[in-house]
Amino acid sequence: MRPVRPRLTRRAALGGAAAVTLASCGGSDPPPTDGPEAGSGAAMLGSLAAFEHAAAAAWGAIGERLRGDARGYARTIRAREERHAERISALIRELGGEPPEGRPPEDYAAQFPLMRNEDEALRFASDLEEQLVRAHLDALQTLPREDQRRAVAEIAAEEAEDLATVYASSGEPAAQLPFVTGSQ
Amino acid sequence: MSTGPSRRKALALAAGAALALSRSAAAAAQLSDVDQLERLLALEQRLQSLYETALERDAVEPGLGETLLEHEREHVRGLEMALRARGRRSPRATVPPPQVGTAFASRPAFARFAIDLETEAVGAYQGVLATIRSTRLLLPLGSIMTSGAQHVVALRQEAGHDLLAPA
Numbered sequence: 001m002r003p004v005r006p007r008l009t010r011r012a013a014l015g016g017a018a019a020v021t022l023a024s025c026g027g028s029d030p031p032p033t034d035g036p037e038a039g040s041g042a043a044m045l046g047s048l049a050a051f052e053h054a055a056a057a058a059w060g061a062i063g064e065r066l067r068g069d070a071r072g073y074a075r076t077i078r079a080r081e082e083r084h085a086e087r088i089s090a091l092i093r094e095l096g097g098e099p100p101e102g103r104p105p106e107d108y109a110a111q112f113p114l115m116r117n118e119d120e121a122l123r124f125a126s127d128l129e130e131q132l133v134r135a136h137l138d139a140l141q142t143l144p145r146e147d148q149r150r151a152v153a154e155i156a157a158e159e160a161e162d163l164a165t166v167y168a169s170s171g172e173p174a175a176q177l178p179f180v181t182g183s184q
Numbered sequence: 185m186s187t188g189p190s191r192r193k194a195l196a197l198a199a200g201a202a203l204a205l206s207r208s209a210a211a212a213a214q215l216s217d218v219d220q221l222e223r224l225l226a227l228e229q230r231l232q233s234l235y236e237t238a239l240e241r242d243a244v245e246p247g248l249g250e251t252l253l254e255h256e257r258e259h260v261r262g263l264e265m266a267l268r269a270r271g272r273r274s275p276r277a278t279v280p281p282p283q284v285g286t287a288f289a290s291r292p293a294f295a296r297f298a299i300d301l302e303t304e305a306v307g308a309y310q311g312v313l314a315t316i317r318s319t320r321l322l323l324p325l326g327s328i329m330t331s332g333a334q335h336v337v338a339l340r341q342e343a344g345h346d347l348l349a350p351a
Contacts, residue, residue, distance in 0.1 A: 073347065073348060076348050076351075077348070079351065080351070083351070133330055137322070137323055137326040137330070140322045141319050141322050141323065146315055147314075149313055149314040149315075150310060150311070153310040153313040153326065153329065154310055156326060156329070156330055157306055157310065157329055157330060158333070159330075160329075160331070160333040161333045161334065161336065161337050161347075161348060162348070164333070164334035164338065164347070165337055165347045168337065168338075168347055173247075173338065174337045174338035174341055175248075175252065175255065175331065175335050175337070175338040176334070177331065178254065178255035178258035178259060178328075178331050179258070179262075179324070179327040179328060179331060180331045180333075180334060181323065181326075182330075
């Protein structure tokens with residue numbers, strides 16, 4: 001069996017753009033004025049925590065469009081994203097920082113693509129999880145502490161599992177590529 | 185078919201192999217990058233050998249087995265390249281052949297056995313990603329780790345389990 005490479009369609013591109021927008025959800029939050037020093041990893045962790053909050057809200061919206069097992073997985077993944085946000089927030093607090101708080105779901109909803117059916121919801125989910133994988137792998141390169149890198153590596157693995165679950169829910173092979181960077 | 189004793193035996197074999205390959209997190213922190221890459225290579229070679237044997241014995245659905253085997257070959261190739269780039273001409277890592285027996289007795293049994301080994305490999309990568317000195321290796325090693333995490337999901341599907349482990 002040959003690896004399946006996702007096709008880039010206009011709809012996919014729009015969904016991908018929405019996922020990229022979500023990835024920058026922390027961008028409008030005010031920067032910390034005191035607390036962790038530069039180079040501590042707090043800023044990068046803050047971006048990841050904000051992204052995880054947005055992802056949890058996105059999975060709430062995605063789940064509303066899914067049925068059966070896929071709907072159950074959406075609930076599981078949403079809970080995982082919330083746990084990721086909490087875990088990263090704890091790391092920020094250890095540095096003396098104040099992690100970003102999640103916003104009400106309706107505040108994120110305008111950034112989601114239109115999801116009229118299950119296929120569109122799964123496409124957005126795929127784009128979102130790819131962005132999450134990429135964000136966490138990229139973050140590894142700037143985090144200075146072992147505990148930070150370990151936590152983010154563990155979260156990246158869970159995001160890859162979530163992405164595989166989206167593939168499987170879409171009827172595609174769960175494992176498609178030997179190197180999963182989140183930018184396929 | 186009772187799989188209890190078979191599963192215990194398979195897990196014991198995996199644990200024995202893991203013992204030879206594993207290091208504590210503290211010890212891992214003291215290892216050189218080359219040591220860490222060699223450890224990962226041994227794990228990947230073991231997985232490659234595992235899928236080769238499973239395909240020979242029809243213990244895995246052929247399409248899935250071929251895909252996972254091809255991925256493992258790519259992982260081995262990538263790690264060997266990284267080692268060569270660090271002056272390791274002939275990687276020391278070796279892997280014993282998979283044990284004959286219960287792990288290959290049925291497709292679900294093999295899937296469960298492979299889940300354990302893939303999970304162990306993912307954990308090893310996480311330890312390395314936390315401690316390795318060369319930041320240039322973080323993305324390539326991370327992308328192998330995430331591939332391994334997806335293997336676990338594919339194998340859970342093969343075993344008839346929920347795709348995501350409970351929290």
